[in-house]
Amino acid sequence: MAGAVRGGFLLAFAVATGLGAAEAAPAPGEYSVGFITETTGPLAAAGVSFYRGAQLAVEEINQASYVGAGVTLKLAAKESGSDAARAVQALTQLGADRSVLAATCCILSPVAAALKPVTLNAKLPLVIHGATLPGLPNPPYVTSIVGLPGPQEVKMAQALAEAWKPKSVVYFVNADNEGFQNRFKAARKVMEAAGAKTADVISILSSDTDFTAGATQAIAVNPDLVMVWTTQTPAAGIIAALRAREYAGHISASDAISPAPVYKKIGAALAGTPFPILFSPEISKTPEAQAFVAGFAKKFGEAPDTYCAEGYTAIYFIAQGLKALDGAPTREALADALGKATSIEHNVYGGVPMNNGQAEVSNSIIAQWTRDGKVVRWEKP
């Protein structure tokens, strides 16, 4: 009887202190994580950032024995160039390699959507690190560490509507990117509800480079605010073209303009353009974020951008799933652990809840570039 009581007490103590979870110990060894890189092609600038973030995460995880004693991770990189067919080929190869326990991929939603049936068929856990189309996650095998578009855009649009009280707004939007279409729709809904008339919607394509005509079209309707919901190269080009044509009204954009190379490219024309962002090396002050910034600067000699943070988070999320497994890890067990996760433990955002395989991020900040090239919080005038 005394033994039973003591056993029950010990069990209760173990549960209360979390030892039950800590006892999970994956078998020592080196485990491969597939990374479908996009370091060439139209999104290569962002693709390089995602991959660098992942490389740093693997280095940190291995040095700190984050997954467990004797457990190390190795990245198995395959290039897709943001092309769906090449991405499918890469994932098929990763799926055939039984040493690969999980994979992470995709900036573009159509590419992620193309991979979904492949990964479900191969039963290879896939963590999406960039694409934001609603409905992409399909737990337990497909999960996403990227917050869906909507909350950040709504938050910024509300702030801008309140601060600037625009009467008319022109929107630039990617016709070929559903993620940006959704961001644009969310922002327009807020603006129209606040009484701001939609003066024009100018569609552009991701591959476009000349925005002189679009800028002329926008300026012709004399809007109080121009909202730019496009990928990075068009966003930079549109803002540069608007300012070069002496547009003096307000401009807002997405986090696509947050990386330092965009400021180096466009310069002071970006100053004062607010954008919503989840991570910024200058603004994010949690211990995890600061350690990430320091580690990245040490490894790559520069500050990380928001895409680096997403690549970094994806690898830590996979490591978190592995950490929860006992013995020799399998793809099925890892998928189960990732699908059941209710949060991402190690992150630079100050907390990331997971809901049914989808990250939910609500603590975005509104930032802006200063004229001397620093990212600071955007404040209401």
Next chain:
Amino acid sequence: MLLFAAQLVNGLSLGSLYALFGIGFGLVFATLGVLNAAHGAYASAAALAAYFLIDRFGTPFAVAGLAGVAVGGVLAVVVDQIGFQPLRNRRSGMLAALITSIAFWIILDSLFGVATDQQSLAFPASSYPQAMLALGPLKVPTMQLVNFALLIAVATGVHLLIEATRLGAAMRAVGCNDVAAALGGVNARMIVLVKAFLAGATSGLAGVLAGIATSNVSASLGEGLLLKGFAAVVVGGFDDVRGTALAGLLLGVVEVFVAQYLSTSFRDGFTYLILLVFLVVRPRGLFGRDSVVRA
């Protein structure tokens, strides 16, 4: 009306870039018989060379631009001598040259991607004229007028060179039949080098100007010009610089007006519809001669 005029200027400026690029593209095709898919790489190389000279060494824009143009020309000569001359010696035909040019296109694009760390760069705004010039009620960026003026100068110069000089006669002779030209005393090898340099340099000029117009200097800069330049050559006529210049302007204006008054979605469709119509209805283009071999 003011918007119409502003967009017309935008279209002419954009079309000037297509035309400049097309002039080089057409020169190579009409006189060397090479449909050169690597031609866009010359534009990228020129823009990147000019960018690095400005960014790293603070070179004045005019000097950096000229150096970039020279880089475009030299690269074209190197590609021609390594890739096309051996095929020419073996009389391998257009298909072999096309495949070779695609290989060069991919290799050069990859190298430029590494050189730029896959980033899209831009000329510093302070390095080139940025003032808006007033033409009546219309305000026009200085560089748009520069684009147009350079097109007029280059098109006129190249046209006169080909049609009214001994060098031009030799170029045309080599284009018709290099063996016969050589028998007639023309140094065909030297003429090939001159043509390749001229073609690369004009494309390089288009690349440098496009880098300014689009705030985008990257490995893929030339890709955007390649298909439009090809369309300008087909619509204008392969063997006439005037036609290429006019067609380039036409395509630029159509592209801008379709985006303004119809939809961006139809923009490229209209460009290639024009291309298709010309291929079917008038395959020799606006100014082309009947005797020229067609693509």
